[in-house]
Amino acid sequence: MIESIKLVPGKRKYLFITDQLGKEVLKPLIDQAGEEALNNEVIEIKNAPSESIKEKLQEQKMGTFLYAAASWNLLEQLQEIAQSLGYSEEESHFIGCGAQVKRIFCCRCHGITLYSSTQNSVEHCITCDHCRLELEVSEHYSPLQHAYLGYVLKL
């Protein structure tokens, strides 16, 4: 997935937001933008997105393309801010780095179980912490629950 990231051509400006983990991922793109003398800006954040990041995103003019690469937790916060400011899928690209801890919503009891996507990543199955039902982790995501749906694994 990471190899396929390319610089979308013809944008007025490229805004790169990364953390320590995401810096390596975006480096080829940042280098390319530099070599081709394209209008760009790089922002590195430490732990959590600050108010100034929000302002930075807000003040961008039409035609800015956003690349954000960061550890999953930080990325989700960035994604939420960008979405609330009206950034669409066509003008932004989000890349999660490292292990993703997903919240899994139990289809039976609605309890949440944490799941690290690097573990059991072949089986995609967990046991609900609350009702002990075996769950199959799906890609169906609820923004309100901040969670992925876990389906009944076996009947």
Added chain:
Amino acid sequence: MIYNKALANFPYPFKGDHYRYSNNSVPLETESCVEISPNYRDDMHLKRHLLSHHPERCYKSLAHTIDAQWEVLELVCLHLVEQYPENFVLNKAGDTWTFKNNLLNEEYTFRLGDLHTLTLEPLDFIGRHVQEDLLLMMQKDNNLFLEAGQLCFPANWSLAFNLGMNFNQIHSPIPGFKEEGLDNRILRFLLGLQPSSPWWRLNWSLMAGNRLDTSLETFDQWGKDRKNVTKENAGELVHLRVEVQKLFRLPRSHAILFTIHTHILPIHRLVDKPDWLIQFQAIIQELPDYISNYKGIGLYRDPLLDYLEEQIKSIEDQQKGEGQHD
């Protein structure tokens, strides 16, 4: 409702000899978002039982939907008294309405817009007088968001999980739906709905068992029957589940009311309608795996087809026999 006797009013969903996902909505002729069918009292009893024992999965709402919920209450009340004046009566004194349900022998007085005059939220209240599940889709940013619903008879999905999702997010698990561009085509259609022009459609699935409350939350219980279907019991155990879905634009809130009336027919009842039986067999036989699996048929399609084939053969033999007597 479950059809054990009369077939006349069953909303048979099939046309042609194959089925694919599509936007099969058509304009609604009778302008009513709800319909009372003969099982009314039983269905209401079950619905209210589910609501009181499982509120966490049967009723959900976000706080800002209250105004739109009042609009739903008004619309449903008006449609009930227009369609069934003997069973439902409405007395209006300005904003104070007295709603009488003669089928259940109940009477309520409330003031429109005043939550203190109802013991439940308006959507939850009026939903307890109709067999339909009621879903409220709020419109913003060129999309529709499921932000309130009373759902007792879902076809294997969870209101608690789907609450707050937009149209595309809700339908993302349906195989091929996004890839074929159906999600955006149907969304565009829904965004264009006008207050005076309601639409309706039929949706179908098959199930092993005859429960109306096939929630995702209880799938670990009722889903097991999918493994128990045989050629011998398919006619009794497998049921055709049809949802009559209606779409109404609410003029004040610009939200959409989506009502679902679920009808269930044991497959053996198709034998009384040989043309339905033959058409149904052709459709199940031709159904691509991605649809068959999503509709929950995959595990028992073979025994079901064996059963259907046997029934069709026996009808043909009977007709031949009758031919020879002539």
